[in-house]
Amino acid sequence: MLSHEENRLLTQVGPEAPMGQLFRRYWIPVLASAELPEPDGAPVAVRILGEDLVAFRDTAGRVGLVDEACPHRCTSLAYGLNAEHGLRCIYHGWKFDVEGRCVDLPSEPKDSRFREKIRLKAYPTVEAAGVVWAYLGPEETKPPFPTFWWMTLPLENLAIARVWQECNYAQVIENDLDFVHAAFLHRSYQDRPIAPGLLSDDLGVNPSHPLLRNPPVKQFVQPTRYGQRCVAIGEAEAGEQAIMEIHYIFPFFTYPPRFPEEDGMWHAFVPRDDFSTWSWDVQFSNRGPIDVAAQHARRGLILDSSLKKLRNRDNHYQQDRQLMRTGNLSGMRGIATQDHAVTETMGPIVDRTREHLGTSDIPIIGMRKILLDSVREFLRTGTPPYALHQLPLERLYSRGVRTGWDQPWQQASPVPPEFAADEGSRLGRRASQ
Numbered sequence: 461m462l463s464h465e466e467n468r469l470l471t472q473v474g475p476e477a478p479m480g481q482l483f484r485r486y487w488i489p490v491l492a493s494a495e496l497p498e499p500d501g502a503p504v505a506v507r508i509l510g511e512d513l514v515a516f517r518d519t520a521g522r523v524g525l526v527d528e529a530c531p532h533r534c535t536s537l538a539y540g541l542n543a544e545h546g547l548r549c550i551y552h553g554w555k556f557d558v559e560g561r562c563v564d565l566p567s568e569p570k571d572s573r574f575r576e577k578i579r580l581k582a583y584p585t586v587e588a589a590g591v592v593w594a595y596l597g598p599e600e601t602k603p604p605f606p607t608f609w610w611m612t613l614p615l616e617n618l619a620i621a622r623v624w625q626e627c628n629y630a631q632v633i634e635n636d637l638d639f640v641h642a643a644f645l646h647r648s649y650q651d652r653p654i655a656p657g658l659l660s661d662d663l664g665v666n667p668s669h670p671l672l673r674n675p676p677v678k679q680f681v682q683p684t685r686y687g688q689r690c691v692a693i694g695e696a697e698a699g700e701q702a703i704m705e706i707h708y709i710f711p712f713f714t715y716p717p718r719f720p721e722e723d724g725m726w727h728a729f730v731p732r733d734d735f736s737t738w739s740w741d742v743q744f745s746n747r748g749p750i751d752v753a754a755q756h757a758r759r760g761l762i763l764d765s766s767l768k769k770l771r772n773r774d775n776h777y778q779q780d781r782q783l784m785r786t787g788n789l790s791g792m793r794g795i796a797t798q799d800h801a802v803t804e805t806m807g808p809i810v811d812r813t814r815e816h817l818g819t820s821d822i823p824i825i826g827m828r829k830i831l832l833d834s835v836r837e838f839l840r841t842g843t844p845p846y847a848l849h850q851l852p853l854e855r856l857y858s859r860g861v862r863t864g865w866d867q868p869w870q871q872a873s874p875v876p877p878e879f880a881a882d883e884g885s886r887l888g889r890r891a892s893q
């Protein structure tokens with residue numbers, strides 16, 4: 461449970477909000493490279509942290525991320541002409557390059573120097589592994605670009621999706637750190653009744669998976685140099701101990717629990733504004749090309765051109781009450797549909813003064829504390845508490861372990877030393893940092 465004031469501090473992300481300013485100190489995924497498939501193609505409007513922006517790929521292939529509102533009289537540049545190294549407003553023809561310089565201002569006299577005073581807000585971008593990232597903070601505090609594990613894999617090993625989730629980012633992260641919900645909400649996600657006595661489906665889910673067969677018996681959280689490692693001890697298929705881990709990487713990245721034989725998963729939950737989130741889902745295979753169609757079927761999301769779901773709150777996520785009686789508790793099709801439904805139906809910003817947290821919520825309590833402690837420290841010192849660029853993030857992903865029950869989990873699945881926090885360090889930092 462949080463107070464109203466803490467809930468506001470946690471959830472507000474606009475340019476003036478403390479959390480919004482802290483998030484702007486990190487590199488943020490903005491859109492998939494495939495959304496800007498060619499030079500001089502159509503621009504794409506995208507809202508990030510409460511700011512309305514436009515991305516475009518110029519003639520040279522560079523990606524610009526600029527204010528959507530033209531600095532003349534604020535017409536949307538998403539409708540502009542993208543040609544010859546710049547984006548031209550359709551209203552009076554002002555033209556801007558990817559850095560926001562006004563390169564043509566044809567509505568003023570030829571000898572006017574007005575153009576030199578005009579600047580369009582533009583953010584630096586980096587394109588890596590099929591994703592365009594941007595830095596929305598002050599130029600002088602821009603950190604080096606981080607490399608996550610999946611970015612080191614060939615593109616054909618990745619399935620990348622960006623989806624509009626209609627609720628605040630914090631409740632989306634909370635859902636992702638919630639080990640226990642899988643055994644209920646995701647026990648089945650298929651679109652046909654399952655056979656009596658068989659809690660399985662056609663899409664590759666193993667019904668005996670330690671996450672699905674029973675809720676975990678114990679959970680722990682460990683502060684780390686990237687944020688928090690969440691650990692759950694469950695029962696594996698053969699009755700042995702399953703040690704599962706979720707990495708919560710500050711401020712809004714996660715690696716959900718996976719075993720080595722499974723495809724991996726990475727999430728980013730980027731606030732679109734206070735009331736909605738861009739939920740990034742990167743499925744990756746460490747072995748070879750990934751089956752993109754199977755991943756889409758498993759997730760169950762059908763999107764419109766604005767990346768909103770066709771199964772949504774207006775149509776009850778197409779909940780099938782008949783299906784609910786056959787083992788699919790939610791009556792909804794697709795794992796992601798189920799996740800979106802439970803987070804969105806809380807309301808756009810859940811009122812955390814009304815909740816009753818239990819032992820199943822240990823990772824969520826830890827994550828809220830990290831975010832709130834971090835933003836308070838940031839307000840005090842002006843420095844973001846987690847320096848991701850100082851960490852070898854390219855070595856980190858979720859790796860579950862199966863072992864005998866006599867093995868202490870801390871020994872069977874330790875935090876690698878390069879990510880381990882100093883003893884007593886509240887925010888997981890090293891004394892030398």
Ligand code: FES
Binds near residue numbers: 531549
């Ligand atoms: S509003 Fe864009 S050029 Fe006038």
Ligand SMILES: [Fe+2]
Binds near residue numbers: 641645646795799
């Ligand atoms: Fe889920």
